[in-house]
Amino acid sequence: MQxxxxxxxxxxxxxxxIDENCFVRTFALEFGIFGINTNWAExxxxxxxxxxxxxxxxxxxxxxxxxxLIRLKAGFISLLQEAFIxxxxxxxxxxxxxxxxxxxxxxxxWCVAIATGGxxxxxxxxxxxxxxxxxxIPLASANDALSREDIVRTAIIKAENVxxxxxxxxxxxxxxxxxxxxxxxxxxxxxxxxxxNKLINIGATKVxxxxxxxxxxxTILQDA
Numbered sequence: 001m002q003x004x005x006x007x008x009x010x011x012x013x014x015x016x017x018i019d020e021n022c023f024v025r026t027f028a029l030e031f032g033i034f035g036i037n038t039n040w041a042e043x044x045x046x047x048x049x050x051x052x053x054x055x056x057x058x059x060x061x062x063x064x065x066x067x068x069l070i071r072l073k074a075g076f077i078s079l080l081q082e083a084f085i086x087x088x089x090x091x092x093x094x095x096x097x098x099x100x101x102x103x104x105x106x107x108x109x110w111c112v113a114i115a116t117g118g119x120x121x122x123x124x125x126x127x128x129x130x131x132x133x134x135x136x137i138p139l140a141s142a143n144d145a146l147s148r149e150d151i152v153r154t155a156i157i158k159a160e161n162v163x164x165x166x167x168x169x170x171x172x173x174x175x176x177x178x179x180x181x182x183x184x185x186x187x188x189x190x191x192x193x194x195x196x197n198k199l200i201n202i203g204a205t206k207v208x209x210x211x212x213x214x215x216x217x218x219t220i221l222q223d224a
Contacts, residue, residue, distance in 0.1 A: 001111055003168040004104060004221060005155050008116040008123050010176035011194050012097045013130045018090040019118065022079035023048070030075045031068070033059050046179040047117035047151065049142035073121050080122060084129050091129035094194065096211030098132050103214060105137075110221075111163045114139040115155035115173070117148055138162045148183040172224045178202055190224035 010016045020038055027033040036055060040046045043054050052072065056064045064072070084091050104112045114134065116123045120141040127134050138158035140151045152173055160166070171189040173180060176196045181204050184191035193199035193207035200207055206220050 001163065001165050001168055002109060002170045003111045003113060003156065003159050003163075003165075003172070005113045005115045005152060005159075005171065005173045006097075006101075007173075007175035007177070007180055008114060008118060008126060010094075010196075011174055011180075012094055012101075012114075012132060013126050014092045014094060015090065015126045015130070016176075018080070018083050019122070019126070022076055022083060025079055026072055026075040027055060029079075030071050031060075041178055045146045045148070046177070047142040047146060047148055048119045048122075050117075050146040053146070073119055076119070076122055077125060080125055080129075088129070091126060093130040093132060094210050096214070096217075097130075099214065100211040100217060101132060101134070101137075103218075111159055111165065111168070112137050113155040113159040115148075115152045116141050117151065117179070118142055120144075136162075148179050149186045152183050152187055152189075170224075172221055192220055192224055 006012050009019050024036050024038060027036060033055060040051065043051050053063055056062060101112065104110050114137055118141060120139065120143040123139065123141050138155060140155035140158055142151065144154045145151045156171060172192055173184045173189055174192045174194060176194050181191055181199055181202050185203065191204055193204040195209055197207050206224065208217065208220065211217055
């Protein structure tokens with residue numbers, strides 16, 4: 001049995017821009033924190049949990065309390081819901097992603113999991129607003145770990161438990177960020193890039209633009 005793991009923002013959903021916008025605004029509205037560096041690659045951990053910790057340490061010289069994390073997530077969700085009401089197009093699927101997920105869930109050779117650097121709560125909201133069916137698919141998020149590789153590792157463990165597989169013959173991570181390539185490298189698993197040809201420059205061997213060509217995707221997945 002083989003496992004394919006999908007990132008969310010920029011991979012399954014076109015939500016990178018609105019996610020960043022609402023994330024930054026939440027810090028301003030909830031904690032009066034402004035001037036946040038949005039070059040996420042410069043953070044020690046490119047995940048909502050890791051970025052949040054670093055912002056608190058740099059701006060307030062301390063880690064966030066549990067109550068503050070609850071406030072942060074609630075405010076973030078509220079802004080995302082407001083944005084969806086104003087413009088549903090901000091939460092569209094990457095072309096073909098719904099079809100790919102449906103196809104893979106019926107494929108006897110492949111299992112599916114999701115690993116996102118975002119919070120679990122916001123991840124599920126964005127997938128729902130993009131009309132992606134993920135019921136039964138194991139999901140790991142920033143709620144589970146600080147580092148991207150630990151989140152992907154958690155997704156693998158969750159998938160082993162859900163699908164009752166002792167060890168997958170092959171694991172392929174599909175993502176759009178530099179941090180996704182690095183996580184796959186650190187975990188010694190296969191990688192497929194999407195929507196970002198610059199990933200070729202840092203080691204990705206295959207980058208597709210979207211999921212519209214099902215046959216091509218399945219061929220690349222098998223050869224990854």
